[in-house]
Amino acid sequence: MSFHLPPSALDWQAKVRAFVDEELIPWEIEAEMNGGEIPPDVAARHERIAIGLGLSRMDVPVAYGGLAAPVLDQVVAAEQIGRVTNALGWCYPEAQGWMFEACSADQLERFVLPMMRGERHFCYAITEEGAGSNVDDIVATARRDGGDYVIDAVKWHVTSANLADTILVQAKMAEGRNAGTHGLFFVEADATGISTVRNPAYSHTYRHHHPILRFDGVRVPAANLIGREGEGMDFTYAWFRRERLMIAARACGAAERLIEEARAFAATRVVGGVPIAEHQLVQAMLADSVVDLHAARLVTYEAAAAHDRGLDVKALHARCSIAKLLASEAAGRIADRAVQIFGGRGYMRENVAERFLRELRVDRIWEGTSEIQRLIIANGLMKRGLAGTIGAS
Ligand SMILES: Cc1cc2nc3c(=O)[nH]c(=O)nc-3n(C[C@H](O)[C@H](O)[C@H](O)COP(=O)(O)OP(=O)(O)OC[C@H]3O[C@@H](n4cnc5c(N)ncnc54)[C@H](O)[C@@H]3O)c2cc1C
Numbered sequence: 001m002s003f004h005l006p007p008s009a010l011d012w013q014a015k016v017r018a019f020v021d022e023e024l025i026p027w028e029i030e031a032e033m034n035g036g037e038i039p040p041d042v043a044a045r046h047e048r049i050a051i052g053l054g055l056s057r058m059d060v061p062v063a064y065g066g067l068a069a070p071v072l073d074q075v076v077a078a079e080q081i082g083r084v085t086n087a088l089g090w091c092y093p094e095a096q097g098w099m100f101e102a103c104s105a106d107q108l109e110r111f112v113l114p115m116m117r118g119e120r121h122f123c124y125a126i127t128e129e130g131a132g133s134n135v136d137d138i139v140a141t142a143r144r145d146g147g148d149y150v151i152d153a154v155k156w157h158v159t160s161a162n163l164a165d166t167i168l169v170q171a172k173m174a175e176g177r178n179a180g181t182h183g184l185f186f187v188e189a190d191a192t193g194i195s196t197v198r199n200p201a202y203s204h205t206y207r208h209h210h211p212i213l214r215f216d217g218v219r220v221p222a223a224n225l226i227g228r229e230g231e232g233m234d235f236t237y238a239w240f241r242r243e244r245l246m247i248a249a250r251a252c253g254a255a256e257r258l259i260e261e262a263r264a265f266a267a268t269r270v271v272g273g274v275p276i277a278e279h280q281l282v283q284a285m286l287a288d289s290v291v292d293l294h295a296a297r298l299v300t301y302e303a304a305a306a307h308d309r310g311l312d313v314k315a316l317h318a319r320c321s322i323a324k325l326l327a328s329e330a331a332g333r334i335a336d337r338a339v340q341i342f343g344g345r346g347y348m349r350e351n352v353a354e355r356f357l358r359e360l361r362v363d364r365i366w367e368g369t370s371e372i373q374r375l376i377i378a379n380g381l382m383k384r385g386l387a388g389t390i391g392a393s
Contacts, residue, residue, distance in 0.1 A: 003301045008069070009076040016080035019049060024088040029350050031086040036207035043091065043207070050092035051118045055081075059097040059242075060116055064108065066095070071307035075249040075300060082253025085355040087206040089250070090160070093121045098238035102227050111166055111186050123164040123189075125155035125213060126236060132156075133372050135182075135236065140171035140215070142183050147222050149185065153215040154197065157366075162199070162209040165189050169215065170236060173229050182232030186224040193218040203358045205349075241320045243367045245307075248300040248323035251331035251363055254356050255293040258331075258338040261352055262286060266341055276341070285337040292330035299323050306391075318380030318389050325373040328363035335360050 005013070023046060027038045050056065058074045060066020069077075081089035095116035103112055114120035131137035140153030151171050161167065167187045173179050187194070197212040226235055263286060266277035276282045303319040311319070338353035339346035346353045364370045380389045 003298055005076060005301075006070075006072070009073045012069070012073050012077045013080060015053060016055070016077045017083075019053060020080050020084050020089065023049060024084040024091070027088055028085050028352070028355070031088060031207070032205050032349055032355060036086060036205045038088070038207070046088070046091035047118055056092045056094050056118060057116045058094075060095050061097070061100050064095075064100065064113060064116070066116065070304075071245070072301060072304040075245060075304040078246045078249035079253040079256075079297075079300075082250025083257040085254075085352060085359055087204070087208055087359075090206075090208060093118060096239070096242055098235060098242070102231075102235050102238075104223070106223055107186060107226065115166075120166050121160065121164045122166040122168060123158050123160040124168045124239065125153070125158045125161075126170045127156045127158075128154060129156055133369060135170070135233065138170060138172060138182075140169070141174040142171040142185065142220075142225075143174035144176060144222070145219075148219045149183070149222060149225065151185065151187065151215045151218045151220060153213075155213045155215070157210045158213050159210050159366075160208040161189070161196075161211050161213060163207070167194075167213070168226075170232050176229075178229035181230035182236070183229050184226045184232040184235050185220050186226065187215070187218060187220050191218050191220070203361060205355075237317065240367055241313075241317055244320040244324040244373075245300070245303055247363050247367060248296065248303070248320075248327035251324075251327040251360065252293060252297045252300055254360055255289070255296065255327075255331045255334045258334050258353060258356055259286070259289050259293060262289070262338040262341045265345075269343075282341060285341055289334040289337050292334055296323075296327035296330040299326050315380070315384065315388060318377050318384075321368070321373040321376040321380075322390070324363075324367070325370055325377070328360070329370060331356075331360045332364060 027042060031038050054067050055077060057066040058069040058077065062068045093115040095112045099112045100108065111120060115122060126135055128138050128140065130139065140151065142149040142151050151169060153169065153171055167189050169185045169187045171183055173181050173183055193216040195214050197214050199209055199211040202210060266282055266286065267275055269276045300323045303323040306319050307316060335353060335357040339357050342351055342353050345351055348354055377389065
């Protein structure tokens with residue numbers, strides 16, 4: 001099966017690729033050597049260009065000033081963003097389609113549309129010390145008190161919290177008839193009672209940190225509850241679906257860059273009088289990488305196209321898991337082979353393969369580990385059968 005991208009997707013591919021090549025990739029080594037940081041004026045320029053391209057509003061309905069781009073176009077754009085290391089591609093906030101179904105007009109005005117314009121930056125706090133793979137194990141609570149909710153929680157690995165002014169926090173209702181159900185809240189990052197417990201170092205070198213945050217009796221206006229009490233998980237599943245698909249897309253982009261770089265190196269690196277590309281064991285590593293990428297990309301594009309065809313949401317959930325599982329595992333293998341092809345140079349932090357080897361590892365962990373994706377796929381198979389999971393042949 002080959003996949004013909006429509007003109008709109010090819011257009012996104014070309015313009016985001018040019019942005020990544022000309023503006024972002026040149027800053028990778030500077031970021032790697034400086035704890036993820038690049039000069040603030042450069043970071044601001046990157047955000048300005050990304051927003052100017054329309055990346056922050058691809059998933060936004062036209063009525064709100066968005067582009068309502070097909071999911072396939074969004075995946076193709078994300079794939080290009082994945083070609084750059086050090087998360088330099090995470091240079092713009094993004095308003096997501098599900099928010100326009102879930103949020104009140106007031107929330108759209110105060111939080112979501114400012115994200116689309118780059119005036120607000122958000123992070124998502126679900127995971128806790130005792131609750132990762134099983135979100136229902138969270139012990140964070142939200143207690144209603146007059147016109148407010150009062151949130152108590154300790155959230156782990158809160159990505160981008162150091163750059164965010166808005167935190168989406170998931171908690172369980174502490175009391176009342178919805179006690180024990182989930183709620184999702186917009187919380188201002190400077191609200192009284194929020195503190196950083198610790199800011200651990202991780203394998204990659206990003207300016208986006210993942211601190212542990214404490215919420216100690218944090219008062220949030222009741223108007224900041226997204227949807228109703230008990231609906232929190234629905235929105236988090238919508239978030240997971242989108243993020244899993246976009247992780248798959250970015251993994252494909254990383255894999256493409258790795259193969260291109262390894263191919264160029266193999267064609268010019270001479271060992272024993274011949275380019276290493278002539279050694280069949282090196283050819284095998286390149287060939288296996290091409291096969292891995294081809295499969296991952298086709299499945300990712302097809303999952304995106306299934307969204308655009310309006311496939312049932314439960315089937316889409318499994319499709320996103322399939323894409324994430326396949327693409328993240330494939331990209332990990334490709335990065336490992338690329339390091340091997342580069343030899344000693346592949347172990348230097350200035351080498352793209354070394355950086356991707358570390359950076360891609362987390363794609364098999366976050367937004368649900370590979371094991372959790374397998375459980376979702378198996379669950380879909382048992383409930384909806386093979387055709388209901390991957391479509392009829
Ligand atoms: C860099 C980074 C950034 C992150 N950013 C965020 C963020 O912004 N917001 C947020 O809320 N979270 C974030 N996370 C958390 C991430 O989503 C979790 O780490 C992930 O879901 C796994 O949870 P856990 O670490 O608690 O592992 P655990 O749930 O403790 O799992 C440990 C191991 O057990 C396996 N396991 C668990 N249950 C099963 C099962 N039923 N069957 C088989 N195997 C199982 C897992 O696959 C894993 O291998 C981030 C994590 C990292 C590393």
